[in-house]
Amino acid sequence: MFQGAMVAIVTPFKNGQVDEKALRELIEFQIANGTHGIVPCGTTGESATLSFKEHERVVEITVEQVGKRVPVVAGTGSNNTEEAIRLTRHARDAGADGALMICPYYNKPTQEGLFKHFEKVATSVDIPIVLYNIPGRTAVNMAPETIARLAKIDNIVAVKEAAGTMKQITDIIALCGEDFAVLSGEDYLTFPLLCVGGKGVISVVSNIAPRDMADLCNLYFEGKLTEARRLYYRLLPLCHGLFCETNPSPVKAALAMMKKIESEEVRLPLVSLMEASRAGLKRILEAYGLI
Template sequence: MSHFSGSMVAIITPFGEDGRFDEESYRQLIEFQIENGTDVIVPCGTTGESATLGFEEHDRVIKTCIDQVRGRIPVVAGTGANNTAEAIHLSQNAKANGADGLLLVCPYYNKPSQEGIFLHYRKIAAEVALPQVLYNVPGRTGINIAAETTCRLAEIDNIVAIKEASGSITQASEIIANAGDKIDVISGDDFLTFPLMACGAVGVISVTANIAPAQVKQMVVAAQEGNYARARELHLKLLELHQLMFIEANPVPVKTSASLMGKCRADVRLPLSPLQPGSLEKLQTVLKKYALI
């Protein structure tokens, strides 16, 4: 059943000096991922600053990603929105552009009930014939997709996985225990990938993989192979780097790291703002420690 598994990256969207989408740097970032064994590319997630991309840009970023990947690995496009019609529109465009699957964030801000969440996802699944990955990130959306709701949604054929970033190993385990044969659980928090995989999750949609793809992949492979001693060692080794990626709002730290590594500019769009000097200093210290700069 596992449509999408392994080390998957929520890729950053680089901007040029003019503030526009920097296509050239983006293509190079994708090559860097593929060369380092990343299994799936996820464009236009939270880490890809989907919240501040215009409609046309959103489409262009996804299209560029698909064009650069050229079918070498799957592309799961972030097309979620808190307006169901809008999510369907973005999803249909991604399908037309050749996406392999969709990552659909739980509707944020308008706080639907569990029934509303169920109906939202059921409607998108009915309208867009692509494998769909639900995305539960209560810290950003203001609501949690209950395990019970996920298990209900698991009955829908093209809902294949959930990216769990609730921080609850209990909740993720509940989904695996009750509907693990119908839906995959994917870690949405780098620092929880190891424990979640030990419980049966199939991989991670990672922020850290933007800058350390080979290292994240190694840890995931060790867990996939059931080599938990090795996976634990790598998990603990990467912990400080994972935590650093959230020293300020994601993707500011990871994008700044990529820029220190010479991969793109650090620019983010308002209301995100550049990393504070204290955070930057800390970032440089830790990146040096990991031999990334």
Template structure:
């Protein structure tokens, strides 16, 4: 259920508020172009700057707009376990198909603390859960041994791996087999991760190139390895461009250049530096997006 090209969708703003109309249009753009599932309120959705009311509203809009055409994986993680439980409970009531749970950031829990964090959420809210390991943002690495312990819970169905460590990803597959699904958390390692046994990607680049991102996964699934390679290398410069500055600054700037959203961020995120903005524009022009 949770595989393929999954978009970590941006949260568009207008005049300081969530731009609900633009957000609905982005959802339609994704579904029309073959995206397998949608993740609202992830890192790319600037969840850290949304208040609780906005967070819940963005999830509600996604579920309503998607209308069961593809799964909705609600980003409901936090560095407070109780807050994560509350956000996840709301997502379940609203009709989400799963939650995405980032490792608690800033407070740097031990592996035992991580295990208890996820265990508490799983026992409190019976909803499929995708673990999210992104040590570059959280300062803590969810180790394969801890993933294997968590795989014993029926609620834990997948992991979004954004450590950048392919050896670690291989070890997860070795330890858990097909009990949970391995998903790439970085567009630029999607193809290597598929070769390790992964089943898809939770993608930033899919915000602007959903058809090609979906096509890459589909080609791999159908055994068209040369086709998957060709799309991977076509997408690679775009994937790199999405990280000229901190995500989601480049992808939101790109969507604004494409005329799909306003170019608006919430502090502490801010507009791109002029030099990086020009590099991004050239990447989009080269790809044919503008």
């Protein structure tokens, strides 16, 4: 259902408010450059510091602006199961094509707690669900065996896997089978993941280089492995450069340098890039030809 390069789109801010005009323009930039899907209100979209009202509005804007041209998979995760159900229900009612659900953070649930959390949301809201495993942010790793249990639930259709290891990726694919989509949550693992049977990436890099990230996936699916591998290595400096500090501060700085957004504003406790990081990122963007 979900494959290719889907952008984990930033939420642009201006003077402390969501910049709706800039968000719509970013969506058009993505679609014009062949992105395979839009994912608002994920980690890159700073969902953790959006109010419920802002979160819902960003999803509504995205669905409206996309107009069914590509799938919209709205971030709806929470460390409170009832809040996750509320956000997921809103995404469904707003017209999103799927929901991206992060593992509950801070609580540190057991594997059984993770299973029960996602099971409860999936059975409460009839929408395709993409699990999101990112232990570096949540303090808990969802085991491949737990993902395999969840994959048996009809509307849990994919996982965004960001544990950062090929062992975990291959274990999930082996346990879950071809009908369950494994998507990379790490841009730098996109090509290796495709080679072992993954279906694509939910990408930070696509914010600034959507055409190339989409083409990497397109080339792979067309069987043009040499060309795909060459493009992967071209993209690799961006994959590393956009994580020189905590995401999404670098990608917002990059978009501002590219004149795609007016302000690189992030919300506390995130801060704008330090000057050394900014200088290094600028060199990478210049070398790539983005500025």
